[in-house]
Amino acid sequence: KKQAEDAQAEIVRLREQLASKETVQKTPRHRFKTKDTKPKVKETPNSQIVTEHPKPKQASTSPISVEYTPLNPSTEDVQISGDTFTHTNDNKNDAVIPFDPVISSGVTRIEFLNIDELEGVGIADESVHYKRNDVPLQGFNVALFQYNGELRYQGENIAGNASLSKNTRVALELDMNSNPHTLNFFVDDKQQPNYVVNIPNSVRFFAYFYEKQSQFKVLKFERLSAPTSKKIEGCRALEWGKLWRKEEKIREKKQKDSQSVSPLSFGSLTLIPLSPSTEDVEIEQNTFIHTDENQNYSVVLFDPVISKGIYKIKILRVNKLDGVGIADQSVKYKRNERPDDSKYENKIVNFNSSGEIMHQKDEIERNNDFYLDNQSVAMEVNMDSNPRMLTFFVDDKEQPNYVVNIPNSVRFWAYFYQLNSQFKVIGFEKLSFPSAKHGHGSHGFEFGKKWK
Known part of the structure; x- marks a missing residue:
């Protein structure tokens, strides 16, 4: 009986083993993917191998x-x-x-x-x-x-x-x-x-x-x-x-400085201002404005140099114009120089706003002043007369004191220094005949000589 039971148990074991083998043969084999740090390789149709490197992680752009x-x-x-x-x-x-x-x-x-x-x-x-x-x-x-x-x-x-x-x-x-x-x-x-x-x-x-x-x-x-x-x-x-x-003002001035100065047009004639510093003087068309940043002396010379003919310039005192005049062509003013600086005083004539004409430290009164705003002052040079002459006008009225024997080549100039002072050139012309009469009571003072 014992032998029969053992034989029966062996038969059951063999049947279970056979069933297990059949199950393994029917189950499909799966290829499990694993992480691989090596580059992936693709085969292209022409059998070239292309390597794909892993893409780097992008940094977050979120705030x-x-x-x-x-x-x-x-x-x-x-x-x-x-x-x-x-x-x-x-x-x-x-x-x-x-x-x-x-x-x-x-x-x-x-x-x-x-x-x-x-x-x-x-x-x-x-x-x-x-x-x-x-x-x-x-x-x-x-x-x-x-x-x-x-x-x-x-x-x-x-x-x-x-x-x-x-x-x-x-x-x-x-x-x-x-x-x-x-x-x-x-x-x-x-x-x-x-x-x-x-x-x-x-x-x-x-x-x-x-x-x-x-x-x-x-x-x-x-x-x-x-x-x-x-x-x-x-x-x-x-x-x-x-x-x-x-x-801001410095940048604006530098920008203006980088641009060529526009001539002032008066019919067929032009005036070219020679400003010693665009940081001190701003030019808007025919108007000259002193900066409000300083009180530097500013003398604005005007080309052309005049050596023949009769020319007249007319200037409007908008406010605080200090003087006008002529200078020998050799005079070149630098920044913050007065018109009658010692090195120029023998080469210029200054007609200041209080009505005095000045030359070589001498001052002569009797001409009208142009101390009020919106007054006009004019200068007429006659380079064809003998002697050459400079005559002044205030509000179109000829003044009694004038200058003779002026240099043979000169420039007109205007001068100011006070904050926001302004002047405007309102006329420049070449005349066929002088407008100056030098009538009764007029007096000519000789350039280069002592006046007193």
């Missing part, structure tokens, strides 16, 4: 939010609720709120919502620390974008950006990777034309308000992988550390 800390100078003046800042109703203290972190690298952007009466936003050098009731501007260390669209810096206001009305969004984008460091402004996502360059190495953003119940909200404070600002039409860079209006 990264920055955790910020407002440096509130007074909790009595400003209440903070989340990202919203509200000025107290108890006073109108100036409240400037800088934000940490200090920005010294990368591209960073902050965006504010002007809920009501936000006065301005800007950046300050990291050395600036505001106390209660401080105003934002602190010398050359702060740039402010004010609610009216003006950029303010060191007491100067530059208009041209959009204003910040109620519920307007305003953003500042600081690029510390660029050379120079650059600060751009955006109003409701529109880039503004005026921006600031040469930003210090480490700065903070800030917001500023003072009206009762004025309010703003920080919408974004983020790091960008690249700046969103572009070169736009009409954009203007204002340089940190410089006086903006002065730099």
Whole structure:
């Protein structure tokens, strides 16, 4: 019986083994893919082998939010609720709120919502620390974008950006990777034309308000992988550390300086002004304007050199014209030189606005003055007469004192130095006959001789 049971068990085992082999033969074999760091190889129809290298992972271009800390100078003046800042109703203290972190690298952007009466936003050098009731501007260390669209810096206001009305969004984008460091402004996502360059190495953003119940909200404070600002039409860079209006004027003057001086046209005749400095004298058509930056002496000579014929020039004193005259052709004035400088006094005649004619330190009175604005003064040289003569006219009236034996080749000139003083050349003509009469009471003084 025992043998029979063992035999039966062996039969069951053999049947199970046979069934297992049949199952393995019916199951298809799967090729499992594994990660392979080697380049993939493709076979092209012409049997060339093409190697495909793994594609590098692209860096994320999404902005990264920055955790910020407002440096509130007074909790009595400003209440903070989340990202919203509200000025107290108890006073109108100036409240400037800088934000940490200090920005010294990368591209960073902050965006504010002007809920009501936000006065301005800007950046300050990291050395600036505001106390209660401080105003934002602190010398050359702060740039402010004010609610009216003006950029303010060191007491100067530059208009041209959009204003910040109620519920307007305003953003500042600081690029510390660029050379120079650059600060751009955006109003409701529109880039503004005026921006600031040469930003210090480490700065903070800030917001500023003072009206009762004025309010703003920080919408974004983020790091960008690249700046969103572009070169736009009409954009203007204002340089940190410089006086903006002065730099603007210097740029304008350099631009004018690079252009050839336009002759002044009077019919078939032309006058070419020889200004010693375009930084001191601006020329607008026939009008000459002294800068308001200094009181440098400015003598404007006029070509052509006159050596024959009869010529008359007429000048309108717009305001503060100091004198007119003639100079020997050898005279070339430099910047900040007086017409009667010692090296020129023997070679010029000066008719000053108080009515005196001057030569070699001698002054002769009796001619009319042209001290009032909008008076005209004229000079007529007769190079064909013997002796050659110079005659003066004030408001078209011939003056009694004139000069004889003038040099054989001369230029006309005009002179001023006071801030914003102006004159205009209103006539230049060649005459067939002299208009000067030298009637009763006239007196001729000889060039090159002592007059007294």
